[in-house]
Amino acid sequence: MVPLAQRMQLVSESITLAVSAKANAMKKAGIDVVGFGAGEPDFDTPTFIKDAAKAALDKGQTKYTPTPCFPELRAAIAEKFNKENGLPYKPDQITTGAGGKHCLYMAFMAVLDPGDEVIIPSPYWVSYPEQVKLAGGSVKIVRGEEANGFKITPAQLERAIGPRTKVFVINSPSNPAGHAYTPEELKALADVLAKHPQIVVFSDEIYEKLLYGGLKFVSFATLHPSLLDRTLTFNCHSKSFAMTGWRVGYIGGPKPVIDAINKLQSQMSSHITSFTQVPAATALTDPRGAQSVEHMRQEFEQRGRHMWERLSALPKVTCVRPQGAFYCFPNVSAYFGKTVGGVTITDAVSFAAALLEQAHVAVVPGNDSGFETHVRLSFATSMQQIDKGLDRIGEFLKKLG
Numbered sequence: 213m214v215p216l217a218q219r220m221q222l223v224s225e226s227i228t229l230a231v232s233a234k235a236n237a238m239k240k241a242g243i244d245v246v247g248f249g250a251g252e253p254d255f256d257t258p259t260f261i262k263d264a265a266k267a268a269l270d271k272g273q274t275k276y277t278p279t280p281c282f283p284e285l286r287a288a289i290a291e292k293f294n295k296e297n298g299l300p301y302k303p304d305q306i307t308t309g310a311g312g313k314h315c316l317y318m319a320f321m322a323v324l325d326p327g328d329e330v331i332i333p334s335p336y337w338v339s340y341p342e343q344v345k346l347a348g349g350s351v352k353i354v355r356g357e358e359a360n361g362f363k364i365t366p367a368q369l370e371r372a373i374g375p376r377t378k379v380f381v382i383n384s385p386s387n388p389a390g391h392a393y394t395p396e397e398l399k400a401l402a403d404v405l406a407k408h409p410q411i412v413v414f415s416d417e418i419y420e421k422l423l424y425g426g427l428k429f430v431s432f433a434t435l436h437p438s439l440l441d442r443t444l445t446f447n448c449h450s451k452s453f454a455m456t457g458w459r460v461g462y463i464g465g466p467k468p469v470i471d472a473i474n475k476l477q478s479q480m481s482s483h484i485t486s487f488t489q490v491p492a493a494t495a496l497t498d499p500r501g502a503q504s505v506e507h508m509r510q511e512f513e514q515r516g517r518h519m520w521e522r523l524s525a526l527p528k529v530t531c532v533r534p535q536g537a538f539y540c541f542p543n544v545s546a547y548f549g550k551t552v553g554g555v556t557i558t559d560a561v562s563f564a565a566a567l568l569e570q571a572h573v574a575v576v577p578g579n580d581s582g583f584e585t586h587v588r589l590s591f592a593t594s595m596q597q598i599d600k601g602l603d604r605i606g607e608f609l610k611k612l613g
């Protein structure tokens with residue numbers, strides 16, 4: 213027997229993974245499951261990026277690289293931040309990691325001491341609290357109410373700030389609820405933080421390109437002069453360029469923190485995969501990158517509107533209209549306490565399990581995101597699948613009554 217470290221008790225098992233494992237097993241067994249679980253674009257990585265990776269391999273870019281990445285990629289990321297986001301980072305203020313997830317984890321490890329508190333608005337991306345706990349921090353959830361489009365208010369943020377608050381996490385556009393703050397709403401949060409110079413901001417901007425209804429994206433660090441020196445800006449290629457499996461993420465921020473993250477990474481994983489680095493730079497600098505993102509964004513906007521209309525038409529279901537990312541997050545709690553096929557629905561987990569088992573539709577329960585009353589449906593799938601899945605959900609709800 214290998215005794216495990218105590219820290220392993222801090223991390224929760226993912227309910228989400230249990231549901232998706234079940235959906236995969238059903239698919240393998242030949243069952244026609246409609247999958248709304250995926251947190252990734254259904255588009256392929258653009259050909260010009262794949263070609264750049266093939267060229268990198270052929271050129272022999274298969275050896276160790278500097279920890280932050282090749283200078284070409286560092287410069288391309290700095291230029292992207294400067295041009296697109298108005299963030300004046302220099303190349304030595306940039307580092308990369310194996311996806312946005314690894315970047316966030318390294319950053320929590322680099323800034324948190326035991327007992328430091330991290331404010332996370334809910335509904336939240338599942339990994340934030342787990343990463344904070346692993347880094348020795350404690351989590352303070354601030355609830356974004358459905359009635360306010362899942363967005364927290366400046367007053368809520370002000371109330372949550374205490375003497376141990378070290379980090380505030382902001383993710384807009386957001387997973388799992390697809391909500392996005394307006395520039396004015398973000399500015400109001402930034403004004404609160406301006407009064408608390410000890411707080412570091414983690415701005416997770418990985419869905420920046422997927423915004424709908426003409427909403428404008430702003431990088432959080434630009435919202436107040438005092439924020440640039442204490443904000444870490446996270447981004448990645450996963451969602452924008454349909455490159456989830458490539459594991460390319462990046463961070464811009466104050467040089468001392470970036471240096472600390474590099475020190476950590478140099479002992480952890482050394483650097484990201486060598487032959488993804490030049491293609492990652494190409495994705496940012498070649499105009500075809502922006503074109504492919506915009507094409508995907510337009511598709512997602514149509515699908516999101518369609519899924520939201522269909523969800524909103526379901527009896528007793530409420531759904532905030534998604535303004536970004538590729539998720540709808542309907543409230544299904546009106547069906548709690550009802551029984552279907554011998555199963556009583558008590559929360560989003562039992563709802564999702566029964567829906568999968570009995571109607572062959574996979575959704576993600578909101579429990580791991582702090583909302584036991586909601587489920588997440590990804591619209592990174594075809595219109596046909598959206599209609600087929602929503603037809604099935606409609607029938608399933610009829611049985612629940």
Ligand SMILES: Cc1ncc(COP(=O)(O)O)c(C=O)c1O
Pocket residue numbers: 251310311312313314337383386387416418448449450456459460461
């Ligand atoms: C809000 C948010 N942050 C970070 C990540 C991690 O992205 P990556 O796949 O690049 O690790 C995800 C992935 O789903 C996400 O939704």
